[in-house]
Amino acid sequence: MKRKILFILVFFLAFSSLNNYSFAITLRPGDVSDEVQNIKEKLYDLGYNVSVNKVYDEKTEKAVKLYQKEAKLPITGIVDDITYQCLTLGRLTVIEKYKTFDLASIARQMDINSNPIIRTAVRFMGISYRWGGEAPSTGFDCSGFVQYVFRLNGINLPRTADLQYDAGKPISISELRPGDLVFFTTYLPGASHDGIYIGNGKFIAANTSTGVSICSLDDPYWKNRYFGAVRIQ
Known part of the structure; x- marks a missing residue:
C-alpha cells in the first residue's frame, strides 16, 4: 500500500x-x-x-x-x-x-523560456533522425533541423552544415550564447555536423542514434570533433 x-x-x-x-x-x-x-x-x-x-x-x-x-x-x-x-x-x-x-530545471539554467530559437528547437525533441530530412513529419538530419528551427523564427539559412557555418560570424567557444550554432567534423572534413547551443555547455541537434536530443560539448565524442561556432546575425 x-x-x-x-x-x-x-x-x-x-x-x-x-x-x-x-x-x-x-x-x-x-x-x-x-x-x-x-x-x-x-x-x-x-x-x-x-x-x-x-x-x-x-x-x-x-x-x-x-x-x-x-x-x-x-x-x-x-x-x-x-x-x-x-x-x-x-x-x-x-x-x-x-x-x-529534470527538464524544467535544465530549462531554467539554459534560459530556454526567453530565447525563441531554443524554445522552438526543444519542441522537436524526440523526432527521429533521417538523412536528408528537413521536417518533423519525415525526420531531420542535423542541418535540416537547424534550418527548420531558424525558418520558423523568420531566418533563412542554407541547407547544409558547411554553408550554415559560412552564413554566420565565427566566435570562440568562450563567447557562446544560446542560439549560436556549433559545428563538428564527423563524416567529412570541416563542418559536417551542427547543432544549436542552448547554454550551460549543452547543445540540441538531430543525431543519427538519438534523433533530436540534447548533448554536451564536454562529451569526449563531441569535444574531440569540435570544429567551431558561429553567430547568426
Whole structure:
C-alpha cells in the first residue's frame, strides 16, 4: 500500500512539474502546417480516425479530444505543450524522462523560456533522425533541423552544415550564447555536423542514434570533433 501511494505521489509531482514547463506550442482547429501533419501521423498510428495531411480539421479535433481523454489529459481538442509531448514521445516516456532528467530545471539554467530559437528547437525533441530530412513529419538530419528551427523564427539559412557555418560570424567557444550554432567534423572534413547551443555547455541537434536530443560539448565524442561556432546575425 505504501509503495502504491509513493508511486502515485511521484507520478503526480512529475506530471505537475512537467505541466509547468512550456515548449510554447499550440495547434488548434484551422491550423495548416507540417507540425499538424506530424501530430496526425501519430494519431493515425495510434488508431485514431484521421486523414494524414497538414490541415487541423474537425476530425483531428475529435481525435485529439479522444486521445486526451484516454491519456487523462485536459480535454480541449487543442494540442498544447503536454499533449504534443505525449503524442510525439509517448506519455510514459515523458513521465520517465522527467523523473530521470529534470527538464524544467535544465530549462531554467539554459534560459530556454526567453530565447525563441531554443524554445522552438526543444519542441522537436524526440523526432527521429533521417538523412536528408528537413521536417518533423519525415525526420531531420542535423542541418535540416537547424534550418527548420531558424525558418520558423523568420531566418533563412542554407541547407547544409558547411554553408550554415559560412552564413554566420565565427566566435570562440568562450563567447557562446544560446542560439549560436556549433559545428563538428564527423563524416567529412570541416563542418559536417551542427547543432544549436542552448547554454550551460549543452547543445540540441538531430543525431543519427538519438534523433533530436540534447548533448554536451564536454562529451569526449563531441569535444574531440569540435570544429567551431558561429553567430547568426
